Amino acid sequence: MSASTYPADTLSLPTPVLSVSPVVLSAPGRAVDLEVRVSAPVTGSDLPVILLSHGQGHSHHLSSLNGYAPLANFWAAHGFVVLQPTHLSSSTLSRTLDPDTPGAPMYWRSRAEDMQRILDRLDVIEAAVPQLLGRLDPSRVAVVGHSMGGHTASLLLGARLTDPHDGTEADLADPRIKAGVLLAAPGAGGDALTEPVAESLPFLRTTDFSKMLTPALVVVGDQDASAHLTVRGPAWHADPYALSPGPKSLLTLFGAEHGLGGISGYDVAETTDGNPERVAAVQRLTWSYLRTQLYPGDPAWQSACDALTTAAEPLGRVESK
Template sequence: MAAADMARTEIPLTEATPVVSVKPVALEAPGRGEDLRVRISAPTTGSELPVVLFSHGFGSSLDGYGPLADFWAAHGFVVIQPTHLDSRTVALPQGDPRAQRLWRFRVEDMKRVLDRLDLLEAAVPGLAGRLDRTRIAAAGHSFGGQTAGNLLGLRVLDPVSGVADDLSDPRVTAGVLLATAGRGGADLTPFAAENLPWLKGTDFAHLTTPALVVAGDKDELPMSVRGPEWLTDPYHLSPGRKSLLTLFGGEHSLGGIPGYEARETTDENPERVALIQRVTWAYLRQALGMEDAGWTAARKWLSEGTNPLGRLESK
């Protein structure tokens, strides 16, 4: 049996439903330089729907990450995707003064979405009254993983102010951090230290909100001298309830989660993507207090040490 077929057998799902998606919905954002553009995807049926706020990787946009956003929405989540200022669709001019604080604008984008849930809900036909605002998770890939992590308690030493503010948000009670940067300092390459100053002073000591960390064991980034192990820091260096899904053979795109035909995917692997879809879905349902049957099954299946796709551990 193929590994993807095994995932379908081992991790049970709710039945998929049609999805409605609306974009772009513009949120006024004083001080940002332009409105915040947002995409909302939701199942056409169901009530008391939990919310996943998803932060894209550097350069992507609200149009990215269909393999995750579509899957989560088809299986009962409302997925909200803002387009951050580093997106290629924004085309921030070279030397723009906002560049040094891209990481901070990203966090503000996420909080703005949470502040304007009423407007976003009203923008989707048939969605009014169907959100469960007590069940909100933040998720993100790469730079977006750090952004989601900030809402969970991860602190960043601001390269402008020199202060590591607490930007956590109590409205967010769970997270999924995909291919997310580790600690800074001596672990960074000269390139990262010079060009990505928001990586210099990451502090995981306050990242207390429950989260699933997803990392590929072949993810060789030009940002750290430690290799793929660096991407597991959000799990190992943070307190509280955390789980780590290690994907065997996974590179930075984790098999293809940035998009169905994303040019940056170097390790295209539909089976790996199918596994991530199911494991993250099961984790979110468990972490948000909905049900834990899928997560229990995933942990049992991926903790035995013989799975060809990956390994799941928790603390």
């Protein structure tokens, strides 16, 4: 899907992007301070914010603030400020952190708390990047996550789980976040999980999407079997849409596997379904969805959906509730 597939009025011309990292936020009680990459257009004011949560791939640096450049750069070039933390689960910290650190290995709670800490410290981030000072709109915030990052995003959007350590219900929903995008995110737990995952990652057993009220776009690949995680095949990744209340939308990408064409980085060897047109579709459709959710009445999402469905060879389909 080329840029020309989309009506010209739905997507502004890209602007140069400023990227600064690491911006270090002090984090008392966290094993190490929180490092964040900031990507922003060099011009514009009252800029909306995207919090981007990385997944857990094989490559060393993709699961950190250095990953997901195809998405971060695109969104920033089209008017968003993108904030990417390095979560404690990142392989870049594997030699720094004791494997017995509380929350290891996935640090599911800490991941969500990282995003809340970033929102608490937007003033510190602005001060650390003088070119950004006074240009953020904290009333327009979205969260996006891929794979394990999608799990993180779902918690911030209202999904719940039972903490396997103390049996309490974890409620990490953040009302400052107005919309979200879940990219190849984990689905429901229970008997949907493989036995090794249910045993090693028990927090995934009890995921409950019934209280995930914040508007969200769920993006899945119809060939994303994720056999190491689930016995249910690609349909598992659609659970955040199927099992949550509206308003929600589901984008199913034809032929896509877990990398959704290669969103985690440029020319990434671990991408099993490399496809630049598919990445372009994810870039534009996620941008359009968030643009319309954060600016009600903006036609970007409808225009993007229309372009997708009327293409000679559609790369996917969208349904909503």
